[in-house]
Amino acid sequence: MLTITNLSYAYPDGTPALRGIDLVVAAGEKVALLGVNGAGKSTLLLHLNGTLRPASGAIVVDGLPVTAQNLRQIRARVGLVFQDPDDQLFSPTVFDDVAFGPLYMGLAPAEVDQRVQQALQAVGMTGYEQRPPHRLSLGQRKRVALATVLAMQPSLLALDEPSAGLDPRARRELSELLRTLPQTMLVSTHDLALVADVFPRSIVLAEGRVVADEATSSLLADHDRLWQYGLI
Amino acid sequence: MADTATAEPTAADDGRVKTWLALGFIFTLAWLPAGAWDALIMAALALWFVIGWKRIGLWMIWRRSLIAWPFALAALTLAIARPGAPVFQFTIGGQAITATDAGMVAAATVMAKSWLSVQAMLTLIATTHFSELLTALAALRLPPVLILILGMAYRYLFILQEEALRMLRARDSRSASIPGQPAGRNLFWRATITGRMVGTLFIRAYERSERIYAAMLARGYDGRPVTATQPPLRPTDYFALIGGGIVCVSLIVIAYI
Numbered sequence: 001m002l003t004i005t006n007l008s009y010a011y012p013d014g015t016p017a018l019r020g021i022d023l024v025v026a027a028g029e030k031v032a033l034l035g036v037n038g039a040g041k042s043t044l045l046l047h048l049n050g051t052l053r054p055a056s057g058a059i060v061v062d063g064l065p066v067t068a069q070n071l072r073q074i075r076a077r078v079g080l081v082f083q084d085p086d087d088q089l090f091s092p093t094v095f096d097d098v099a100f101g102p103l104y105m106g107l108a109p110a111e112v113d114q115r116v117q118q119a120l121q122a123v124g125m126t127g128y129e130q131r132p133p134h135r136l137s138l139g140q141r142k143r144v145a146l147a148t149v150l151a152m153q154p155s156l157l158a159l160d161e162p163s164a165g166l167d168p169r170a171r172r173e174l175s176e177l178l179r180t181l182p183q184t185m186l187v188s189t190h191d192l193a194l195v196a197d198v199f200p201r202s203i204v205l206a207e208g209r210v211v212a213d214e215a216t217s218s219l220l221a222d223h224d225r226l227w228q229y230g231l232i
Numbered sequence: 233m234a235d236t237a238t239a240e241p242t243a244a245d246d247g248r249v250k251t252w253l254a255l256g257f258i259f260t261l262a263w264l265p266a267g268a269w270d271a272l273i274m275a276a277l278a279l280w281f282v283i284g285w286k287r288i289g290l291w292m293i294w295r296r297s298l299i300a301w302p303f304a305l306a307a308l309t310l311a312i313a314r315p316g317a318p319v320f321q322f323t324i325g326g327q328a329i330t331a332t333d334a335g336m337v338a339a340a341t342v343m344a345k346s347w348l349s350v351q352a353m354l355t356l357i358a359t360t361h362f363s364e365l366l367t368a369l370a371a372l373r374l375p376p377v378l379i380l381i382l383g384m385a386y387r388y389l390f391i392l393q394e395e396a397l398r399m400l401r402a403r404d405s406r407s408a409s410i411p412g413q414p415a416g417r418n419l420f421w422r423a424t425i426t427g428r429m430v431g432t433l434f435i436r437a438y439e440r441s442e443r444i445y446a447a448m449l450a451r452g453y454d455g456r457p458v459t460a461t462q463p464p465l466r467p468t469d470y471f472a473l474i475g476g477g478i479v480c481v482s483l484i485v486i487a488y489i
C-alpha cells in the first residue's frame with residue numbers, strides 16, 4: 001500500500017529533517033507515528049502526497065510512485081491533513097471547503113452534497129456548513145480539516161496530530177471514528193491514549209530516523225524506552 | 233520576496249550609508265539639466281561600476297529595471313510638448329503633431345534619468361534588508377509615524393504573501409483526479425474558487441495582522457518604533473559617503489560647466 005525507501009529531506013534553509021526513512025505499510029494497517037517535537041513527523045507526512053519532494057529516496061502509494069506527473073492521482077489516494085488547520089482550509093465557508101475536493105474530482109453535485117454531510121457528521125460538525133472556517137475555534141477547525149479529506153474518500157489517510165486541541169469528548173469521538181474507518185492510516189500524534197485505542201502498530205522517529213517500528217502493545221509496555229524516546 | 237533578492241556580498245556595508253548614497257545619487261540625477269550627456273554617461277558608469285564591484289549582477293538589475301518603462305512612455309510626450317525647432321511631424325486623428333529638437337532632448341534626458349534612478353533603487357533594494365532601509369530613513373529624521381506606516385505595510389505584505397502561499401498549497405493538496413473523471417470541472421468553476429480565495433485571503437491576512445498587533449501590544453509595544461540603538465559609522469562608511477559625495481558633486485559640476 002505504502003512503501004518508502006531511503007527517504008531523506010532537508011529544508012531549503014539546510015535543516016536536515018529526514019535521514020534515510022524506510023517504511024512499508026500494508027493495506028488496511030493503522031500506524032501511529034510518534035516522536036518528540038522536531039523529530040520529523042510532519043515532514044514525513046508532507047511527503048506522502050507530494051507537498052514536499054524528497055531530496056533522495058522514493059515513495060510509492062498503491063503501486064503509483066509519488067512524482068510530479070502523478071500528483072493528481074496521488075492526491076486522490078492520499079488524504080493529507082496538515083497539522084495546522086489554517087494550512088488546510090482556504091474557502092469562505094465550511095461547506096465550500098469540504099466540497100472542494102469532491103467537486104474538483106468531478107463528482108455530481110448530489111453526490112458531493114451527500115459526501116459533505118457524511119464527512120461533517122463523522123467529525124461532529126453538522127450545522128456549521130455556512131460558517132467561515134477562519135472564524136471557528138481551533139478544535140472546530142481541526143475537525144473541519146479532517147472532514148475536507150474524508151469527503152474525498154482516499155485510500156490512505158495521513159493525519160498530522162488530529163487530536164491536538166480537541167476536548168475530551170471530541171477525542172473520544174475521533175478515536176471511535178479512526179477505529180471504524182476502513183482506510184490505511186499513518187497518523188502522527190503525541191496522544192498515547194489515542195495510540196493505544198486505535199493503532200496496533202507504532203513507529204517512533206528521532207532526528208529524522210526510524211528508531212522503533214513495532215507492535216504498539218510492546219512499545220507502550222516498555223516504560224524505559226518510552227522515557228528514552230521522550231514519549232512520556 | 234525581497235529576502236530572495238538580498239545579495240550577501242554587501243551585507244557588511246552599513247544600510248544607512250547605502251540608503252544615503254542611493255538617495256544622493258538620485259537627487260544628483262534630478263539636478264542634471266537636459267542634454268547633459270557627458271554627466272549622464274559618467275553617472276551610469278559610476279553606478280555600473282559599483283554594481284559590478286559589489287557583485288550584484290548588472291544583468292539582473294537591468295532585467296528588473298524594465299519596470300520603469302511606463303515612465304519612458306510618459307517622457308515621450310515631452311518630445312511633442314516642448315517648444316523648439318520642429319524635427320518631424322505626424323498626424324493622429326487629423327491632428328498634426330510636431331516633435332521638436334528641444335523636446336526630444338528633454339524626453340531622452342528624462343528617460344535616461346529615470347532608468348538610472350530605478351537601477352540605483354534596485355541596487356539598494358537588492359543589497360539592503362527592509363529594516364535597514366527603515367533605520368536609514370529614521371536616521372534621516374523622517375517622521376517616525378511615516379516609518380511606522382512603511383514598516384507595517386511591509387509586514388502586512390509578507391503576511392499576505394505567506395497566507396496566499398499556504399492557501400494555494402491547501403488547494404493543490406486537494407486537487408485530485410480519479411480515473412474516468414475529468415478533473416478540475418471547468419475554467420469558470422476554477423476561476424470562481426480562485427476569486428473566493430482572494431476574498432478570504434484578505435480577511436485572513438487582515439485578521440492575522442490584527443492578532444500580531446495585539447501580541448505586540450501585549451508585550452508592551454506603545455506605538456513608538458522599536459529600533460535598537462545604532463552602531464556608530466565606521467571609517468570605511470565615512471570613506472564611502474565622502475567618495476559618493478565627491479562623485480555626485482563632480483557630476484553636477486561637469487553638467488554645468
Ligand SMILES: Nc1ncnc2c1ncn2[C@@H]1O[C@H](COP(=O)(O)OP(=O)(O)OP(=O)(O)O)[C@@H](O)[C@H]1O
Binds near residue numbers: 016017
Ligand atoms: N519550513 C521549515 N524550514 C526549515 N526547517 C523546518 C521547517 N519545518 C520544520 N523544520 C525543521 O525540520 C525538523 C522536523 O520538523 P517537523 O515539523 O517535521 O517535526 P515534527 O516531528 O512534526 O514536530 P512536532 O511534534 O512539533 O509537530 C525540525 O528540526 C524543524 O525545526
Ligand SMILES: [Mg+2]
Binds near residue numbers: 160
Ligand atoms: Mg509536526
